[in-house]
Amino acid sequence: MQPPVPLLEMRGICKYFGSVKANENVDLTLFPGDILGLLGENGAGKTTLMNVLFGVYSPDGGRILIEGRPVRIRSSADALRHGVGMVHQHFHLVPCHTVIENLMVGRPGRSGRLDRRGTLDGMAEVERRFGLALAPDALVSELTIGEQQRLEIIKALVRGARVLILDEPTSTLTPQETEGLFSALRSMAAAHMGVIFISHKLNEVRAITNKLMILRRGKVSATLDNDQSISRRRLAELMCGREITPPAKPPATRGEVLLEMRDIHTGGTSRGRLKGVSLQAHAGEILGIAGVSGNGQLELAEVISGMLAPTTGVFRVSGREVTRPSPRRVQQLGVGRIPEDRMGTGLITTLPLASSMVLPRIHEKRFSRGGFLRQGAIRDFVKEQMQRFDIRAPGPEVRTGTLSGGNLQKALLARELAWDPLVLLAAQPTRGLDVAAARFVHEQFLELRRRGRAIIVISEDLEELFALSDRIAVMFEGCINGVVPIEEATVQKIGMLMAGVKEAA
Amino acid sequence: MNEILAQVFQVGFFAALIRIATPLVFGTIGELFAERSGVLNLGIEGTMMLSAMTGFSTAYFTGSLWLGILAAMATGILAGLLMALLTVSLGLSQHVSGIGTTLLCSGLSFFFYRLIFGQPSSIPNIKPFDVVPIPGLSAIPVIGPILFDQFALVYLAMAIVPLSAWVLYRTPWGLNLRTVGENPDAAYSAGVSVTAMRYQALMIAGALMGLAGAFLSMAQFNAYTFGVISGRGWVCIALIVFGQWSPWKSAAGALLFAFIDALQLRLQASSIINVPYEVFLMMPFVFTIVGMALVSRNARAPDALLKPFRKEER
Numbered sequence: 001m002q003p004p005v006p007l008l009e010m011r012g013i014c015k016y017f018g019s020v021k022a023n024e025n026v027d028l029t030l031f032p033g034d035i036l037g038l039l040g041e042n043g044a045g046k047t048t049l050m051n052v053l054f055g056v057y058s059p060d061g062g063r064i065l066i067e068g069r070p071v072r073i074r075s076s077a078d079a080l081r082h083g084v085g086m087v088h089q090h091f092h093l094v095p096c097h098t099v100i101e102n103l104m105v106g107r108p109g110r111s112g113r114l115d116r117r118g119t120l121d122g123m124a125e126v127e128r129r130f131g132l133a134l135a136p137d138a139l140v141s142e143l144t145i146g147e148q149q150r151l152e153i154i155k156a157l158v159r160g161a162r163v164l165i166l167d168e169p170t171s172t173l174t175p176q177e178t179e180g181l182f183s184a185l186r187s188m189a190a191a192h193m194g195v196i197f198i199s200h201k202l203n204e205v206r207a208i209t210n211k212l213m214i215l216r217r218g219k220v221s222a223t224l225d226n227d228q229s230i231s232r233r234r235l236a237e238l239m240c241g242r243e244i245t246p247p248a249k250p251p252a253t254r255g256e257v258l259l260e261m262r263d264i265h266t267g268g269t270s271r272g273r274l275k276g277v278s279l280q281a282h283a284g285e286i287l288g289i290a291g292v293s294g295n296g297q298l299e300l301a302e303v304i305s306g307m308l309a310p311t312t313g314v315f316r317v318s319g320r321e322v323t324r325p326s327p328r329r330v331q332q333l334g335v336g337r338i339p340e341d342r343m344g345t346g347l348i349t350t351l352p353l354a355s356s357m358v359l360p361r362i363h364e365k366r367f368s369r370g371g372f373l374r375q376g377a378i379r380d381f382v383k384e385q386m387q388r389f390d391i392r393a394p395g396p397e398v399r400t401g402t403l404s405g406g407n408l409q410k411a412l413l414a415r416e417l418a419w420d421p422l423v424l425l426a427a428q429p430t431r432g433l434d435v436a437a438a439r440f441v442h443e444q445f446l447e448l449r450r451r452g453r454a455i456i457v458i459s460e461d462l463e464e465l466f467a468l469s470d471r472i473a474v475m476f477e478g479c480i481n482g483v484v485p486i487e488e489a490t491v492q493k494i495g496m497l498m499a500g501v502k503e504a505a
Numbered sequence: 506m507n508e509i510l511a512q513v514f515q516v517g518f519f520a521a522l523i524r525i526a527t528p529l530v531f532g533t534i535g536e537l538f539a540e541r542s543g544v545l546n547l548g549i550e551g552t553m554m555l556s557a558m559t560g561f562s563t564a565y566f567t568g569s570l571w572l573g574i575l576a577a578m579a580t581g582i583l584a585g586l587l588m589a590l591l592t593v594s595l596g597l598s599q600h601v602s603g604i605g606t607t608l609l610c611s612g613l614s615f616f617f618y619r620l621i622f623g624q625p626s627s628i629p630n631i632k633p634f635d636v637v638p639i640p641g642l643s644a645i646p647v648i649g650p651i652l653f654d655q656f657a658l659v660y661l662a663m664a665i666v667p668l669s670a671w672v673l674y675r676t677p678w679g680l681n682l683r684t685v686g687e688n689p690d691a692a693y694s695a696g697v698s699v700t701a702m703r704y705q706a707l708m709i710a711g712a713l714m715g716l717a718g719a720f721l722s723m724a725q726f727n728a729y730t731f732g733v734i735s736g737r738g739w740v741c742i743a744l745i746v747f748g749q750w751s752p753w754k755s756a757a758g759a760l761l762f763a764f765i766d767a768l769q770l771r772l773q774a775s776s777i778i779n780v781p782y783e784v785f786l787m788m789p790f791v792f793t794i795v796g797m798a799l800v801s802r803n804a805r806a807p808d809a810l811l812k813p814f815r816k817e818e819r
Contacts, residue, residue, distance in 0.1 A: 054694070077696030092691035094684050096805070105684045106695030109677035155695070 005068045007032045007194040008053075008084075008163050014061035015048055022048040023059070024218045030163065032192035035185060037209035037226065039200065041239055041434035042405065045218040046198045047089070050165045054086040055079040066163075077106070085156025086165040091148050095141035099134050099151055103158055122158040130157065130187045145293060146177040153184065164188060165196045170204055171431075172460055174292050175495035182208050200239075200435070201463060202232055214238045240435050247443045250450070252470045255283030257319075258454040259304070259335070259423045264313035266299050274299050274310070275478040281423060281454035286445060288469030289458040292498050296478040297458045298340065301427045304456065305337040306330035307345070318422055331360060336421030340428045340458070342408045349401030353393055354382040356400040357415045385414040390440075406437030413444055424448055427458040442468060462491060476500045513771045519651040521770070523659060524725060526763035528553075528717040530662040532741035533748070533755045534669050535581075535713030539588075540745060541673065542706035543686040543809035547603020548588050550738030551610030552711060553718035556580040558614040560719035561729040562621055564631050570723055573631075574658075577719035578712045584610055585711025586704070593703045596813030607738075615731060633727040634658065656724045658716065665713070670752040682706055686807035689814040699814045714738070736790075743793045749804045758796070765789045 008030040015023040023045045030036055040046045051057045053064065055073040064071055066082050073079050079086070093102050100119055109115050120136060127133040132154050134147060143151065149169060156164055166185075170178045185195050185208060199205050205212065206226060214222045214235070222238045224230060233245075259281040266274040274296050281287045291297050302308035303315065306325040315322045317333040331337075339345045347356040358367050358378050367378050382396040389410045393403050403411065409429065416424060426445070430438035445455050445468060459465050465472055466489065473483045474497035482497045532549060539546040546552075556577035564573030584606060591602035622629050634656045642653040652663075673679040684692040685702040693699050717737070722729045740762060748755025769785035772778060 056693075075696070075698070076694045077698070080696045086694065088690070088694065090690075092688060092694045094687040094691055094808075096687065096808075097684070101680060102684075102691070104677065104680055105692060106681060106697045107677060113675050114677055114680060159695075 004031055006030060006065070007034075007067060009065040009068075010049070010053065010062065011065070012062040013049060013052055013059050013064075015045075015052055015057055015059050021218045023052065026062070026215070026218070026220055027223075028196075028213060028220075030194040030196065032194060033189045034211055035189050035195040035197055035209045037205035037212045038196055038198045038215065039202075039205060039212060039235065039239055040215035041200070041436070042432060043217075043434070044215040044239070046215055047167055048218075049215070050086065050167060050196065050198065053079065053084060053163075054165060080106075080159050080161070083160060083162035084165070085159060085161025085163070087149065087152040087156060087167065087169060089167040089169075089171070091152055093140050093148060093151060096139070098137050098139055099143075100136040102140060102151060103136075103155055107159075119158065123154065126154050126157045129191060130184050132157070132184055145172045146174070146180070149173070149181070153181075161193070163194045163196070165198070167198045168200075169197070170199065170201060172293055174498045175462065175491050176499055178204065201461075202235055203463065206232075216241055236435060246467055247439060247446055249446060249468070252449070253284045253452075254470070255452055257281070258283050258317070259456070260314070260316040261303070262314040262316075264303060264310045264315060266303060266308055266310050273478050274303065276313075277475075277478070277480055279473055279480055279483070281456050283422075283452045283454055284449055285470040286449055286455045286457060286468050288465035288472040289456060289475060290460075290462060290465055290472055290494055290498060291475035293460055295475045297427070297475055299478070300475065301337070301340065301425060301458055304330070304335060304423075304425045305339070306335070327360070328363075334422035336416035336419065336424045338409070338412050338416060338424070338426040338429055340431075342405070342412060343401070346412050347400045347408060349399070351400055352397045353391075353400050353403065353411060354378050354396035357382050357385065357396075357411055360415070361419070381418075385411075385418060389414040405432045406434060406440075409433060409437065409441060413441065417444065417448070421453065423454045423456065425456045425458075428460065429457060430459075430461065430464055438464075462494060465494075466491075474498055513768060513775070516647060516650050518767055518771060520654065522760070522763045522767040523651060523655060525766050526759045527656075527659045527662045528720045528725070528737060529741060529744065529759035529762060530666065530756050531713045531717035531720065532738060533744045533759055534665055534752055535710040535717065536741050536745055537669070537710075537750065537752055537755060538682070538706045538713070539585075539710035540810060541686045541750060541807055542682050542703045543689065543807055543812065543814075544588065544592050544703055544707060545599045545603060545742075545811055546585070546588055546606075546707065546710055546714075547600060547742070548584055548606030548610065549603075549710075549714050549741055550734060550736070551607030551614075552581050552584040552714040553721070553734045553738045555584060555610040555614040555718070556715035557718035557722040557733050558618050558729050560715070561631065561722040562618070564723055565629060570631070570634055573723055574716070574719050577723075578715040581711035581713070581715025581718070582708050583711070584714070585707040585709075588711075589704045589707040592813065593700055593707070596815055599811050618729060618731075628728045628730065630728040631723065634724040656720075658720050658724055661716070666752055666756045673752065683807075686809050689809050689812075693814075703814075717741075740789075740793055743797050746801050746804050746806075747793075747796050749800065750807065761796070762789055762793065765792045 006029045010026065010028040013023050013026040026049055038046050048057060052059045055075045055078050058074055064073055071082050073082065103119050104114050110118060123136060132150055134151055140148060169181060188195055197209055209226045212224050212226050213220060216239060257280045262278050264274050264277045277300060289297060299308060303310055306327040306329055309325050317330060317335055320333060322330060343349050362368055367374055379396050391407050391410045393407060429441050448455055457468055469486055471483055471485050472489050472494060474481045474494055484493060532553060536546055536549055559580040560573040560577030563576035564570050588602060588606055591597045592599050636654055637657050639653040643649045673683060681692060681697045682702055685697065685699050689699045721733050744755050744758040747758040766789040769788040773782045773785045
């Protein structure tokens with residue numbers, strides 16, 4: 001028997017951005033039926049490599065072969081024609097269009113008109129072969145995140161993709177949705193397609209893939225079969241170039257209640273509105289908040305940080321009721337906040353780093369007097385924080401937006417921790433950070449916990465919540481659907497609560 | 506009061522309304538194509554001015570009105586290409602590019618008009634378009650003289666509204682265009698060239714703006730004057746917001762604007778209400794502002810409007 005022809009070969013791919021070598025001599029081989037896990041830290045070049053394959057970037061060197069034939073992929077149109085489909089991390093969908101309109105984009109019509117029937121046939125075919133279905137006339141904006149992702153996959157399959165690239169596909173899914181995705185991927189592999197699965201969640205990569213390829217600083221650091229002989233630790237080492245162990249977590253010493261919410265309701269959209277949230281965060285504990293995005297986590301964070309006033313309910317910080325909440329009021333009561341959108345309500349991208357880092361405290365005597373800024377004091381403060389937190393930037397004057405994600409998050413942390421908050425609220429604190437940066441953030445949280453502060457971590461990364469939390473509260477449709485002590489928490493249990501199932505007593 | 510109504514609401518009033526609406530429909534539908542692709546074309550005012558001039562001059566020297574129309578459309582397409590070069594290829598600010606295009610085009614139109622005609626003692630004029638009654642239909646009482654006893658270009662404007670709605674919502678090209686205007690990444694990853702779509706949209710927009718300009722200097726009036734457009738381009742931009750980026754609603758907005766414009770013309774002419782005529786002149790524009798303020802609360806612009814698309818950006 002002849003060895004099978006690879007479905008896809010990338011040979012010696014190079015891609016440079018100025019002096020940055022995003023990809024250097026990368027080789028990748030994918031056989032029919034393969035599910036290849038592409039691992040690597042942020043900035044290792046995973047997404048760049050896939051964007052080269054999908055025609056978004058043109059490579060500075062190297063060749064791409066599909067079923068043994070060299071091809072030139074210079075645009076997404078080329079990639080699609082050669083059977084390469086991609087599901088981007090940020091979905092490429094039009095929210096105000098329907099499912100079928102999103103599927104018909106870029107496709108030829110029938111006698112000058114949109115080919116609705118042909119597209120419906122394609123959808124039916126995808127449903128028959130892979131079990132993926134959606135209502136064709138539903139508006140995309142009304143779909144859940146999981147359904148939007150399914151639409152992205154259907155879009156690629158309807159276009160006849162034989163190689164499917166998935167960039168961080170599970171980061172916003174519930175465990176159950178992830179399982180659904182995995183079963184679809186398995187049926188694609190069984191149908192002799194090839195799947196490339198980009199992720200940095202090692203557990204999931206190990207669960208679904210049969211081969212692994214690890215990138216580090218733009219180069220292939222290892223290509224191996226996914227079998228049980230490789231340890232998790234070994235994989236992390238291959239990704240980072242050194243061993244990274246999770247920070248030690250001593251047993252909790254729970255103290256008094258530092259933050260309390262009782263039956264908090266808010267106005268707002270039906271999906272995100274809080275409908276009676278009660279929770280307590282104690283001194284010396286990390287309270288994790290889990291939930292599928294859009295179930296009120298954002299609103300909860302806004303209430304805690306004083307940006308959104310509850311319509312009813314009691315909100316107390318260290319025993320004092322917050323009657324007229326404002327960001328400054330809760331800040332004065334000792335709440336620090338690391339918002340989800342670092343570049344939006346966190347730091348100000350267009351201002352110098354120094355300004356971004358003192359803005360919430362700019363009224364304090366330390367930084368301004370008589371309406372004038374004390375530039376020297378500001379600079380010294382920021383320099384000191386940069387040193388303490390190892391924020392890598394040319395100086396305090398550099399534009400905030402030029403910092404990398406990890407450094408931005410460190411800057412935020414430094415800003416909030418400089419005032420030793422009683423309660424720290426952190427939303428998606430390690431989203432988009434690489435392993436080393438994430439570990440640094442976690443260390444800081446554990447240090448606060450040791451010093452008897454309360455930390456509230458809102459995260460969509462269950463691995464993170466399991467590693468950090470003392471208790472996990474799960475949000476569903478604006479309510480806390482259950483609070484589980486970490487000793488009793490399992491992925492299944494949390495997943496059920498995330499999906500809205502009440503715990504069976 | 507009844508006297509005023511009787512004076513105003515005659516068949517001639519509605520026929521005039523349709524004529525006033527025609528250039529607005531061309532301009533609005535043109536601008537609509539540009540905006541649905543994600544490009545705000547503030548060059549519309551200048552584009553209309555320049556094509557009114559080129560169309561008129563071509564007709565003046567060749568004696569052919571239709572050659573003039575072609576020249577006006579070609580002028581509009583060129584201005585559209587300039588906008589495309591600035592905003593799509595170079596990715597510059599759409600506001601600045603648009604205002605720059607308007608200033609350039611209006612300057613060019615004055616410059617060449619002087620160059621061609623000098624400073625004549627009497628304004629050069631042409632024999633403008635004649636009305637083309639549609640046999641049969643124009644004999645229908647009331648409706649006939651209003652809708653079917655008009656210039657050929659008026660019929661074209663009537664056809665262009667359903668046609669553009671059909672193209673936008675029923676054809677693959679229209680879906681691609683709308684997708685480019687909402688989420689260019691989605692279009693690109695589906696194999697659509699964002700650049701090509703935006704160029705095409707701006708060229709179509711330019712051609713229609715050219716028609717709008719030509720209609721004013723060659724059908725509604727018989728000469729080119731510096732005030733021939735007098736803000737009608739800007740009105741088109743407002744009408745799109747008023748019409749919430751839908752061809753039908755925007756065209757309805759054009760009719761409403763034309764209604765008020767026609768009304769104020771009649772009121773000016775009638776001596777019944779004794780106020781300075783400038784008050785009447787102001788009415789359509791007041792309406793535009795009020796209408797915009799009322800409607801724009803729930804108007805939703807295309808998501809990618811004003812945003813340049815660069816695929817290799819990191």
